[in-house]
Amino acid sequence: xxxxxxxxxxxxxxxxxxxxxxxxxxxxxNDILYRNxxxxxxxxxxxxxxxxxADQAFANAKLLETIILPASLITLGYATFSECxxxxxxxxxxxxxxxxxxxGSIYSKDFSKLFLVSPGYVGEYIVxxxxxxxxxxxxxxxxxxxxxxxxxxxxxxxxxxFRSCTNLAEINITKTVQHIDNLAFALDTSLLKIYIPxxxxxxxxxxxxxxxxxxxxxxxxxRRPSSWSQYCFASSNARLRWNVRV
Numbered sequence: 001x002x003x004x005x006x007x008x009x010x011x012x013x014x015x016x017x018x019x020x021x022x023x024x025x026x027x028x029x030n031d032i033l034y035r036n037x038x039x040x041x042x043x044x045x046x047x048x049x050x051x052x053x054a055d056q057a058f059a060n061a062k063l064l065e066t067i068i069l070p071a072s073l074i075t076l077g078y079a080t081f082s083e084c085x086x087x088x089x090x091x092x093x094x095x096x097x098x099x100x101x102x103x104g105s106i107y108s109k110d111f112s113k114l115f116l117v118s119p120g121y122v123g124e125y126i127v128x129x130x131x132x133x134x135x136x137x138x139x140x141x142x143x144x145x146x147x148x149x150x151x152x153x154x155x156x157x158x159x160x161x162f163r164s165c166t167n168l169a170e171i172n173i174t175k176t177v178q179h180i181d182n183l184a185f186a187l188d189t190s191l192l193k194i195y196i197p198x199x200x201x202x203x204x205x206x207x208x209x210x211x212x213x214x215x216x217x218x219x220x221x222x223r224r225p226s227s228w229s230q231y232c233f234a235s236s237n238a239r240l241r242w243n244v245r246v
Contacts, residue, residue: 031072033057045093046070053080062086065120071096076106076115079137079160085144088120102128114138117145127151134161136181143167146190150174157184159204166190175199182229183209195246196220203228211238218244 026036026044032052036044041061045068046053055077058064064084071094081087090101099106104118111130117139124147127134131151136159139145147170148162156179162168163186173180173195179202185191186209196203198220208217215238222243224232233240 036061053077056082059083068093074098079140081119082141084119086120087118090118117142121145134158136160139165152176163187173197180207201227203232205229205231206234207232208236208238211236213237220245
């Protein structure tokens, strides 16, 4: 594998006999942590020199409480810590030039991007005031969060950003948000209502995947804008209310 590779997909080795035979430890491919197989892990320190963590590398490490990341880390995969329901502490053992850790979360160094929130985070989460983009899967499987307060100045909500936040009951889409990407609020079955203001000029596909008929989406537009995906409400049974102003 070339040294220029900085990320690996979740399924790349999953069906190989080698991967199926693994039941413990962590596996590296070059300087990328591909998978953790230790489900009883409590604390883990990534070795210095690690440049990337693969998609879902720590998935289902339900006992993991603390992760310590190195200065060399430059890429985080999709849903890296999904289902890590005990994870509350994310730290950098050394100063990282790209990321910073704050309140159990990973932000860009300038706090303009929110990359990841610990799945063990409990209660209300307040996004930092300088954030412009909530990156893909940032809140993925944060099942203990019940309220999220978004900031004025936020522009983009990424792919699956709040997916599987099954106890999320309240979130405000601020009037600066312009882009809501695919599956952003998929499987958020406790979110009984959400308001989409008129500044949202782009909406991806299946944003409200698996919403039920008890949930309601209020939209300031009178009809679906042409810039929104025609599949933005696909696989959703939520009630739609158009031309709503609050």
